[in-house]
Amino acid sequence: MSVRADFDRLMVPTYAPAPFVLVRAEGSRVWDSEGRERIDYTGGIAVNVLGHCHPVLVETLRMQAGEIWHVSNAYTNEPALRLARRLTDATFAERVFFCNSGAEANEAAFKLARRVAFDRDGEGRYEIVAAHGSFHGRSLFTVSVGGQPKYSEGFGPAIDGIRHVPFNDLDALRAAVSGSTCAVVLEPVQGEGGVIPADLEYLQGARDICNEHGALLIFDEVQTGVGRVGELYAYQHYGVTPDILTSAKGLGGGFPIGAMLTRADIGVHFPPGTHGTTNGGNPLACSVADAVLSVVDSDEVRRGVIRRRAAFVDQLDALAIKHGVFGPARGLGLLIGCPLHDNWKGLAKVIVTAAAEEGVLLLQAGPDVLRFAPSLVIDPQDIDEGLRRLDRALSKISEARA
Template sequence: MISSVLPTYNRAPLAFVKGAGSWLETADGTRYLDLGAGIAVNALGHAAPVLVEALTEQAHKVWHVSNLYQIPEQQKLADALVEKTFADTVFFTNSGTEACELAVKMARKYWYEKGAPERVEIITFRGAFHGRSSAAIAAAGSEKMVKGFGPVLPGFVHVDWLDLEAVKAAVSEKTCAIMLEPVQGEGGIRPAPDAFLTALKQISDETGTLLIFDEVQCGMGRTGRLFAHEWSGVTPDIMMVAKGIGGGFPLGAVLATEAAAAGMTAGTHGSTYGGNPLGCAVGAKVMEIVAEPEFLAAVNAKGGFLRQRLEGLVAAHPEIFEEVRGVGLMLGLKCRLAPGELVAAGYAERLLTVAAADNVLRILPALTITEEEMAEAVSRLDAAATALETHLA
């Protein structure tokens, strides 16, 4: 008999009743150190007091009015994002998947309005993850994502990750945009080198092709900059944001230049819940904290500390680990066995991690994690690896 919750997840036999910072607790009081942060969502940790306060304060005022009216909290967050980024305008969604849908529509509408309706193709990269909607799975293109869900939405051209020559060959008179994650998350914590992003920007400039960055997982301070593309100095035309922007409250956004968004006039897109007062009140507080230079500097320092400890872990367990990948507090351990085995071994050590493709174990802690907690986390990873070595022997 099917469960009342649709069984599309292989859920761990764990349920948490409360959390604080980098810790989660089950009903019997067992505490787990969380290196997943809800898959890079809880940027300020679990039940961050400043976010509880922001949410509670707004909850006593108004929850939902719809986008038929002005929403002051939405305007405040949009203004903050425009001030701190390349963007001139913002549309709020509830998720990264919804952000992907709008980014695709916006790029195609841009060319339609310019009198080139044939320019509908978007070049994407293998190993990508842009969400679970029809457009998002078509953009990723992997068999795992699209099998059984045909016909697959047309208009996407897939090339190998970091294959610049393939990108050049794929650009045609039908191309409207190039879309990628500056750091692939689900694909195995694979950062795009600065030189690669620079080359893509050059192609974009030369052909008029729009550049779309998916910073759903790598954005909002995760890499030590407010957004990962800032490391390269390359700016996109359109950017998708979600996960960390709400600090745990469902919230997403599409940021764009005025030119890229020119086709999105009244009636061309909408969302009933997107940009609601509750989500934007929380998002504005997250933005206020995460965008501070001191906060980002601390993320960089923590990333360096954690990476050094993880490098030591790799050296200590060469039969288990191969290398450390990533930037800031978006790190991955390339494993020599299925990462799910490490995840399971971590449960025994009261440690939470997240598996990814390419045999990678993702390390995505709250950006507020302390050095003491990171040291403890690596100690627990060490114990998990030792247990697996004993099992392998």
């Protein structure tokens, strides 16, 4: 049996995982190698939109595994075409590029934006404007576009032609965009940056600014997509349509897949040979993602997200008043953040660790915000029980600091 110490002995230390090893999961509950059960509010970082081992996904993967796994993009396959059709039917998009992760989807989006500008206007138009606090992936290009220097420091010069402006500051965005700008990229809700929703007027203004300057508007919906905010994608919640949208995380419900969605007149600028991927669009991932969307893209799930959010927020706000550790919950749908009060700032990891000891798994969004991204179909009893466990954890931490 593997133990936690094996990680330190065998793995490159890019992560510092919890001191237990998870071995089994079902719904919104997980069990470690010692048999201890915990309620999961992390959703694999907004990935497991249908929880763990959802029967529809398990059966879909089992069936596809007996048919065809991988053929490369020298050939096409039916699950990829079926998923592309479902995505284009459900969104503004007319063309889809499949890959394996959110970083790859964003990499494709940024490359495509520069290629469109090059084809239309020549070499001088390549600047990308992004927001401080944003997160777009871990490749060199995506960490350069991301607005958190801690992720790009120490890897040599950042990619040229990227400007950052304060999030939700329309005047700053307007001042930064020019005839040299090929794209503006925004998260409708900044996830890693603290679970901060964009103002409607901000996204509407960004759309207008891009139209005025002939720049593309890219929405990074890696974390907000696939039902997370109550609509299939957050742009539909806001009523502001981008030119390019990126999706991953929840798209596969736990199976790795990413997608870049765009219009036909933009997609045509990626002809054969300009971009690619070996495993992207493989039948296993696409069949599972198609099954995810068949469940998530329904009125039942949308209504359920709104009800479950209300249950979380009501109880979290009560805990905020009771313990004085964090402020009122924010975010959209089941992407929820609780910002720590000043005297608790920097202690998000401490709270996450204490909560795990009490039997509930949480996330942090930086050192100052607790983040919740549970299954979209989490059992209401798991909401109540998990928050009772968080209550106990907060009481113990508060007593220890008294």
